[in-house]
Amino acid sequence: MEKVIITGVAGFIGSNLATKLLANGYQVVGIDNLSSGTINNVPRGVDFHQTDIRSRQVHSLLSGAAAVFHLAAMTNLPACMQDPVSASDVNVTGTANVLEAARQANVGKFIYADTSAEYEGMSELPAKVDKICPLSPYAVSKHGGALFCEIYERYFHTALTVVRYFNVYGPAQDWRRVFPPVVSSFTTKLLRGEQPTIYGTGKKRRDFIYVDDVNDLHLLILQTDRVRGKVLNVGSGKNFSISEIFELVEGKLRTGLRPRFAADMPGEAEATLADVSEEVKLGWQPRVAIDEGLERSIEYYRGKILSAKIAGHDDH
Numbered sequence: 001m002e003k004v005i006i007t008g009v010a011g012f013i014g015s016n017l018a019t020k021l022l023a024n025g026y027q028v029v030g031i032d033n034l035s036s037g038t039i040n041n042v043p044r045g046v047d048f049h050q051t052d053i054r055s056r057q058v059h060s061l062l063s064g065a066a067a068v069f070h071l072a073a074m075t076n077l078p079a080c081m082q083d084p085v086s087a088s089d090v091n092v093t094g095t096a097n098v099l100e101a102a103r104q105a106n107v108g109k110f111i112y113a114d115t116s117a118e119y120e121g122m123s124e125l126p127a128k129v130d131k132i133c134p135l136s137p138y139a140v141s142k143h144g145g146a147l148f149c150e151i152y153e154r155y156f157h158t159a160l161t162v163v164r165y166f167n168v169y170g171p172a173q174d175w176r177r178v179f180p181p182v183v184s185s186f187t188t189k190l191l192r193g194e195q196p197t198i199y200g201t202g203k204k205r206r207d208f209i210y211v212d213d214v215n216d217l218h219l220l221i222l223q224t225d226r227v228r229g230k231v232l233n234v235g236s237g238k239n240f241s242i243s244e245i246f247e248l249v250e251g252k253l254r255t256g257l258r259p260r261f262a263a264d265m266p267g268e269a270e271a272t273l274a275d276v277s278e279e280v281k282l283g284w285q286p287r288v289a290i291d292e293g294l295e296r297s298i299e300y301y302r303g304k305i306l307s308a309k310i311a312g313h314d315d316h
Contacts, residue, residue: 011036
């Protein structure tokens, strides 16, 4: 059994990735400080360690690993805007620490979770990996981590792959944040009979990609050497406005509720759209259409909301 490390294993993508790897026979070691993820997300079978990625304790955990998926990060855009120093500390210094741990442990592959926010200053769509313009504290901090990855690839020959996530959605996406992702936010609010919030006009467009499709690409990265040194866009190649996503979710739930509109969030791109032509050449392509992905997500959140009500409480 190959040993694979996942930092940020208690988060949305990390926990789903752990489930996928376990099902495919990998030994999974999970690292998370639980600052934003939850222990309930971590699947059984994961060798879990509650450790900060900036800690030297990370170094001993990587011994004997075939690969590291470095997903842990400070990802909340408003939080990064309010505290850029912490964003830099976690996303740059933390990444450098995990890279150094991987170098010392001679880890075979290092997969860095980057973000489509790298493209936020670009107007040219679909976004190609060689043209970026990070503007916000979050995007700049993630770019700083990516630059450290390049340094380790150049000077220490780390076998690196960078994956730039667009708007990933699906089961276990955190709806409890102050500003939760739109799919989980809309779904849980409507299921509770509450009015969802749209920030801005609702016309911003996002490339939504279902988490299972993301993990299909993760598995491909583990199983091929053709991605070494590559930057990969992880999106569907299609985008929808925030208002369109609301209408799709409400169309399935039929609550009759309408959204309320609040002031726009600063530092966000007007539109995202991934160029996935290179990924398709590798043999990967998104399989879960938005309609099916939303159905699966709604069923997951319906179970969570229902179980919370039966237990006599509702986690906000």
